[in-house]
Amino acid sequence: MLIDDIALTMHPEIGSKTAIHLLEHFGTAEALFAAGEEEIVERTQLKASIARSLCRREFHERAAEETAFVERHRIRAVCSTSEEYPRRLKECPDYPHVLYVSGGIDLNAAHWLSVVGTRRITPYGSRLCERLVGEIAERCPDTVVVSGLAYGVDIAAHRAAMNAGLKTVGVVAHPLTRIYPSRHTESARRMVHEGGAVVSEFHSGCRCDKKSFVRRNRIIAGLSEGTLIVESAAKGGSLITADMADGYHRTVMALPGRVGDPCSEGTNALIKSLKAQMVCSGQDIADTLGWTVSAPPKTGSGTDDAAAASLTPAQHNILRLIGTDAPVSLEELGLRGGLSLQELAGVLLELEFSGAVRSLPGNLYIR
Known part of the structure; x- marks a missing residue:
């Protein structure tokens, strides 16, 4: 029952890993809430105070309101026990139990590529991002491009995907009641209209902070077979995403940049340390991920x-x-x-x- 699933995620003392632990023992949120306090403690070693709180169904009223909210706004609330839930994300040890999805995209489509990078994208990064996404579209036209709808590389990747006829998914660090930054609202609407989606793990009552962006990054890394870092300074959120992708045993790729360019220090360091495969074309990306590609377009036509x-x-x-x-x-x-x-x-x-x-x-x- 969806209300049980949402209620589980609303409990402030139950994070993603604890929710996964509970579901491993009870199978579904409905079975968990049907159990008694002693049974929950005995089977899961959960604190008695938290088990007691679950048995009191303290968050079910808010969960019912959230269920009505998502239905009213045509948002899909997809729980991890559903066949709709993205199988790649569920392979990660800290996957969110419930995803809120605006858009009708198949979350288990064949080819998914995450593209992230600096918010201060250079003309070089913008041009190469558009070119690589375009080349992937020519070779694997069913590719879904995932990013975070932020300034810089994120929005460049989303727009490049749409311009190339690909579906694209934006993972946000806030509820789907709004889009941040607000100037990307129209792009988000276009993404949904053209078969993509905007995705979040945060219900409408969440108050998000800087930590929410790190939580968001693990979803970006987990949804795809590989993550491409287009440009990054020596430190940045995209390098956190790269570490997460590597931790999930996903392929990490990086676009090399000019020596001495601050916006390429991070990507060049990933390549130098062998933490990322160097890619310079869409064909490189397809080869690195082992994708079967269509015949590339002929040049000099x-x-x-x-x-x-x-x-x-x-x-x-x-x-x-x-x-x-x-x-x-x-x-x-x-x-x-x-x-x-x-x-x-x-x-x-x-x-x-x-x-x-x-x-x-x-x-x-x-x-």
């Missing part, structure tokens, strides 16, 4: 040739000066391209409209 043929000589001249790794400034393009700034601005605008280049803050351009 007739469509690409036609697009290249449609460029003017001036556009060709400027495009060859712009690479895919390091941005080039407007001033440098003007000096090397032999065009006035007015002529150059027109050419760059045309290249942007065609999708050949992208402008970055500071009058920088990249392919």
